[in-house]
Amino acid sequence: MKFNFEYLLSVMPRLIDASLVNIRLALIIMALSVLLGTGLTILRAAKLPVVNEVIAVVISFVRGTPLLIQIFIAYYVLPSVGLDMRPEVAGVAAIAFNSMIFVSETLRGGLATIDPGQIEASTALGLPPRAIWYKVVLPQLFRRVIPVLINEATIVVKGTALLSVITVVEVLRTAQQISAASYRPFETLLGAALIFLVMNLVISLVGKFAEARYAVSRA
Amino acid sequence: MRFDPWMLLDYWELLLQGTWLTIRITVMALVLGYLLGIGVALLGMARSRTLRAIAGTYVEVLRNIPFIIILFLVYYGLPFSGVRMPALFAGTLALSLFVSAYYSEIVRAAILALPRGQFESARAIGMSPAQAMWNVVAPQVLRTIIPPSTNMTLTMMKESAVLSSITVPELTYQGLVIQGNTFAPFEVFAAITLIYWMIAIVIAETSRRLEARVGLAQRQSVTRNPIADRYLSLERRPAR
Numbered sequence: 001m002k003f004n005f006e007y008l009l010s011v012m013p014r015l016i017d018a019s020l021v022n023i024r025l026a027l028i029i030m031a032l033s034v035l036l037g038t039g040l041t042i043l044r045a046a047k048l049p050v051v052n053e054v055i056a057v058v059i060s061f062v063r064g065t066p067l068l069i070q071i072f073i074a075y076y077v078l079p080s081v082g083l084d085m086r087p088e089v090a091g092v093a094a095i096a097f098n099s100m101i102f103v104s105e106t107l108r109g110g111l112a113t114i115d116p117g118q119i120e121a122s123t124a125l126g127l128p129p130r131a132i133w134y135k136v137v138l139p140q141l142f143r144r145v146i147p148v149l150i151n152e153a154t155i156v157v158k159g160t161a162l163l164s165v166i167t168v169v170e171v172l173r174t175a176q177q178i179s180a181a182s183y184r185p186f187e188t189l190l191g192a193a194l195i196f197l198v199m200n201l202v203i204s205l206v207g208k209f210a211e212a213r214y215a216v217s218r219a
Numbered sequence: 220m221r222f223d224p225w226m227l228l229d230y231w232e233l234l235l236q237g238t239w240l241t242i243r244i245t246v247m248a249l250v251l252g253y254l255l256g257i258g259v260a261l262l263g264m265a266r267s268r269t270l271r272a273i274a275g276t277y278v279e280v281l282r283n284i285p286f287i288i289i290l291f292l293v294y295y296g297l298p299f300s301g302v303r304m305p306a307l308f309a310g311t312l313a314l315s316l317f318v319s320a321y322y323s324e325i326v327r328a329a330i331l332a333l334p335r336g337q338f339e340s341a342r343a344i345g346m347s348p349a350q351a352m353w354n355v356v357a358p359q360v361l362r363t364i365i366p367p368s369t370n371m372t373l374t375m376m377k378e379s380a381v382l383s384s385i386t387v388p389e390l391t392y393q394g395l396v397i398q399g400n401t402f403a404p405f406e407v408f409a410a411i412t413l414i415y416w417m418i419a420i421v422i423a424e425t426s427r428r429l430e431a432r433v434g435l436a437q438r439q440s441v442t443r444n445p446i447a448d449r450y451l452s453l454e455r456r457p458a459r
Contacts, residue, residue, distance in 0.1 A: 064419035066380035116447030161285035
């Protein structure tokens with residue numbers, strides 16, 4: 001069988017339609033993971049006994065096991081404890097949980113780069129903890145971790161392709177459905193690959209702009 | 220719901236086979252991926268602009284496409300252009316290609332981080348480019364690449380779970396088989412997860428020993444003041 005470029009072009013519209021699903025899910029996941037990851041980081045900074053030890057085990061678990069398995073757990077195991085979710089919801093929950101941990105670890109690394117003198121100054125001025133977090137620490141922290149968060153966003157976008165295994169109809173699943181009918185897997189899969197390539201290159205490009213615009217001035 | 224981990228004992232052989240295959244695949248992809256990665260890294264530093272562009276495209280393409288699509292392209296796609304290969308071979312190849320893109324960036328960054336003078340002075344005292352690379356650059360690069368390579372190897376080991384979707388009988392695949400027979404997802408995934416977790420810990424520990432052996436300096440912990448630590452540190456430390 002020869003490579004058919006026109007066939008590749010003919011499947012692109014359907015794949016591009018399906019890519020909206022990936023984009024929507026990835027946006028929800030990133031919003032959740034940044035929000036929850038920040039919350040988790042603030043919680044860890046409170047250094048409560050037991051809580052931090054439990055979180056440490058959860059982190060080791062999430063970092064030590066495959067995302068695919070985490071997706072399977074959300075999809076197959078959670079229903080048996082009474083949490084029956086649609087495939088999309090289970091998938092978003094699994095990837096967001098995974099990503100939240102990585103965001104929190106990123107923020108932890110960022111915290112180490114913040115000048116301790118600023119915290120001393122804020123404390124001396126009598127700023128309440130809430131203000132220290134929102135006005136002093138977090139704004140600087142997020143500027144510093146932009147490159148890593150952009151990278152995490154491309155990982156999340158790639159992660160949405162895994163949701164095809166739990167029957168979410170996104171780009172890869174659509175490509176599989178098309179090729180099951182046409183017996184042309186190479187062209188359709190290549191189309192799907194192109195879509196992910198473009199999505200992630202756009203994210204990287206936006207990231208470059210964001211970095212130039214918001215990054216700490218390294219004068 | 221009943222929790223009955225003992226029924227997994229009936230399937231210990233499948234779990235063991237799956238674990239062993241996952242380990243073998245990881246080791247093969249590590250070796251093959253590193254060989255490819257070094258090749259691509261050197262290509263990326265070639266004098267020719269075309270060669271550099273080829274290396275750059277290789278890395279960008281492989282890093283921006285989900286691994287599951289790379290895998291399917293190798294497994295379902297290549298046979299259509301006349302190359303037919305068994306699932307295990309296709310899976311290991313895809314995994315090696317995937318990880319090689321990241322390894323090559325690690326190697327490239329490590330070489331570029333070395334002062335240029337190292338290579339140049341080795342050349343100046345009469346070493347050939349190959350000798351300078353092997354005797355002067357490589358030993359120093361080795362030190363810098365171990366930590367990031369460990370991270371990437373862990374990611375790759377976890378990514379190998381995706382090989383289950385092209386019927387490679389590794390750990391995840393065996394888990395899905397057992398789950399199909401027993402309808403006990405909780406026990407099965409708990410077991411699989413624990414095994415992956417243990418493999419990850421073994422890899423991390425091996426790398427730590429390797430680091431100690433090549434004499435990687437322990438990063439000193441920054442001494443901080445207790446006020447700043449309230450916000451900037453996430454670890455509880457014993458009071459001094």
